[in-house]
Amino acid sequence: MSSSIISTHNLSICYADGTTALSDVSVEIERGKTTAILGGNGAGKSSLLLTFNGILKPSTGTVRFNNESISYQAKDLLALRKQVGMVFQSPDTQLFSASVFEDISFGLMNLGLPENEIRRRAEDIMQKTGISALQNKPTHWLSFGQKKRIAIAGVLVMQPDVMLLDEPTSGLDPQGEIEIIALLTNLARELGLTLIMATHDLDLVAMQCHNAIVLSEGRVLFQGTVKDMFHQTEMLQNAGLRLTRIGELMKTLETHDGFEFQELALTISEARKELKHALIKIQENLSHDE
Amino acid sequence: MLNLDAYAYSSKLRALHPIQKLFIAFPPLLFGLWVNRPSISIVILLSMCVLVVGFGRTSFWVWLKLMTLPAIFLTLGLLGVLVEWSSENETFTWWINMFGFYFGVTPNGLNKSFHIGLNALAAVSCLYFLALTTPLGDLLRTFYQLKVPKLICELMSMMYRFIFLLIETAETIHTAQVSRLSNATIKSRYRSFSTLVFRMFVRSHHLASEQFTALESRGYQGELTVLNPTTQSTPVLGFVMPAVLYSLIISVYFTA
Ligand SMILES: Nc1ncnc2c1ncn2[C@@H]1O[C@H](COP(=O)(O)OP(=O)(O)OP(=O)(O)O)[C@@H](O)[C@H]1O
Ligand SMILES: [Mg+2]
Numbered sequence: 001m002s003s004s005i006i007s008t009h010n011l012s013i014c015y016a017d018g019t020t021a022l023s024d025v026s027v028e029i030e031r032g033k034t035t036a037i038l039g040g041n042g043a044g045k046s047s048l049l050l051t052f053n054g055i056l057k058p059s060t061g062t063v064r065f066n067n068e069s070i071s072y073q074a075k076d077l078l079a080l081r082k083q084v085g086m087v088f089q090s091p092d093t094q095l096f097s098a099s100v101f102e103d104i105s106f107g108l109m110n111l112g113l114p115e116n117e118i119r120r121r122a123e124d125i126m127q128k129t130g131i132s133a134l135q136n137k138p139t140h141w142l143s144f145g146q147k148k149r150i151a152i153a154g155v156l157v158m159q160p161d162v163m164l165l166d167e168p169t170s171g172l173d174p175q176g177e178i179e180i181i182a183l184l185t186n187l188a189r190e191l192g193l194t195l196i197m198a199t200h201d202l203d204l205v206a207m208q209c210h211n212a213i214v215l216s217e218g219r220v221l222f223q224g225t226v227k228d229m230f231h232q233t234e235m236l237q238n239a240g241l242r243l244t245r246i247g248e249l250m251k252t253l254e255t256h257d258g259f260e261f262q263e264l265a266l267t268i269s270e271a272r273k274e275l276k277h278a279l280i281k282i283q284e285n286l287s288h289d290e
Numbered sequence: 291m292l293n294l295d296a297y298a299y300s301s302k303l304r305a306l307h308p309i310q311k312l313f314i315a316f317p318p319l320l321f322g323l324w325v326n327r328p329s330i331s332i333v334i335l336l337s338m339c340v341l342v343v344g345f346g347r348t349s350f351w352v353w354l355k356l357m358t359l360p361a362i363f364l365t366l367g368l369l370g371v372l373v374e375w376s377s378e379n380e381t382f383t384w385w386i387n388m389f390g391f392y393f394g395v396t397p398n399g400l401n402k403s404f405h406i407g408l409n410a411l412a413a414v415s416c417l418y419f420l421a422l423t424t425p426l427g428d429l430l431r432t433f434y435q436l437k438v439p440k441l442i443c444e445l446m447s448m449m450y451r452f453i454f455l456l457i458e459t460a461e462t463i464h465t466a467q468v469s470r471l472s473n474a475t476i477k478s479r480y481r482s483f484s485t486l487v488f489r490m491f492v493r494s495h496h497l498a499s500e501q502f503t504a505l506e507s508r509g510y511q512g513e514l515t516v517l518n519p520t521t522q523s524t525p526v527l528g529f530v531m532p533a534v535l536y537s538l539i540i541s542v543y544f545t546a
Pocket of ligand 1: 021
């Protein structure tokens with residue numbers, strides 16, 4: 001079994017109005033890992049996600065799932081979408097029912113599961129995503145973040161192999177953001193789920209993602225590990241991205257204040273390690289001088 | 291309509307099966323209209339008040355406020371029945387003289403409009419009972435069970451979901467326009483209204499196609515198959531209530 005679950009080959013997408021959203025994109029998504037898709041507004045992140053579950057058909061090039069080219073026959077697409085679930089950017093596009101439970105049951109009904117199995121899975125996922133208490137409210141009274149959780153639950157409940165998430169944390173409060181991401185990554189680890197998320201949240205990327213793909217104006221600027229990505233300063237600048245806040249702080253300390261670090265720290269825990277290290281070194285130097 | 295749904299959600303009678311509630315609302319409504327007797331109308335009116343306020347725990351003031359709404363229209367409409375005109379004034383209890391005619395109120399007319407008014411209010415109270423205890427979503431689900439054609443049910447439930455989104459969108463666009471002084475002059479007001487309508491069409495179209503994509507990615511095959519949130523129970527109270535109500539109305543019918 002190859003390590004890539006989805007791959008694209010010289011993929012181009014042209015919309016009906018002539019906009020070229022993606023041109024000549026060849027990327028590979030590693031199985032069981034979390035991949036971030038980064039880029040400024042209009043870079044083509046959403047478009048790329050939509051090709052992964054066959055909603056957008058490539059103008060040229062191919063998309064492969066488990067090393068087989070996606071077939072765009074209705075029956076095959078249905079099978080594909082069982083395995084590749086998609087959570088949309090705005091929950092209002094996804095939720096179609098006024099009842100939370102009904103909405104969550106929709107995907108399961110389409111899988112043709114028996115009723116008691118559907119109820120069990122739905123209860124379970126509502127518990128896990130923290131939306132059980134919202135069940136008796138109609139969706140139009142829920143807040144944006146609450147709707148977002150329901151949208152995520154509605155896809156998670158189908159137990160796909162791959163989950164495509166378009167800006168999963170936008171509109172969530174800090175607590176909810178942590179909860180949802182922790183839930184997703186835990187499930188990913190447990191079930192070997194592959195996550196692919198388009199996002200602008202660099203802290204999230206630094207903490208939770210293994211790999212990254214950087215897009216700019218429909219072209220791939222970078223693909224590789226997140227660590228490598230943050231080292232390519234020039235490329236980040238071209239794509240309109242930056243380091244994480246912590247990363248910027250550490251870099252400033254290094255260039256302006258004479259600190260010496262071994263590695264570029266991007267998250268709080270990495271920064272703690274580096275700072276401790278640097279401080280110990282300074283102390284050693286001081287005692288040496290005496 | 292939007293606020294009614296809010297009250298319905300918090301009503302204690304929400305737990306009754308919608309069909310049980312249909313049996314509480316409609317027979318009295320039809321019977322009341324048919325016999326057209328003040329005593330029956332009063333019994334219906336009071337019972338509905340007791341059911342909604344006493345059992346459903348909806349605030350009495352809310353109920354009263356909602357009832358005054360049709361009452362105002364009713365009063366205006368009944369003025370036509372109440373006020374008669376003639377060239378003589380002996381039948382009138384109160385009258386005024388205008389343009390050589392007498393306009394006034396006869397005991398008969400007073401009686402008649404009182405009947406009609408009370409009867410109409412009783413009918414309205416029955417409909418309010420339904421509206422204040424049954425969220426539209428529950429009612430729609432019942433339509434499925436009653437084998438109303440699937441297409442109609444799906445359309446209704448989609449409309450119910452999206453009417454709120456549409457209103458929200460319209461409000462957002464309107465606020466955005468007003469905050470850029472779109473209502474400064476009459477002319478700009480017309481212009482911004484036409485933009486609003488146009489934008490609404492565009493957005494709706496866009497939303498519809500996005501929604502379709504979202505449904506497709508969850509395996510949509512032309513039918514919105516969903517599962518009921520709960521297998522709806524039929525509490526005993528839901529049988530007792532109509533029984534008591536019917537016997538009350540019938541006994542009043544035969545004694546008065
Ligand atoms: N349905 C469509 N018809 C025509 N052009 C489109 C359509 N959807 C997107 N585009 C165009 O394709 C390009 C890529 O859009 P896409 O939505 O993939 O960007 P994105 O990276 O997701 O941006 P954002 O960060 O704003 O979500 C943009 O130039 C956009 O205007
Ligand atoms: Mg996007």
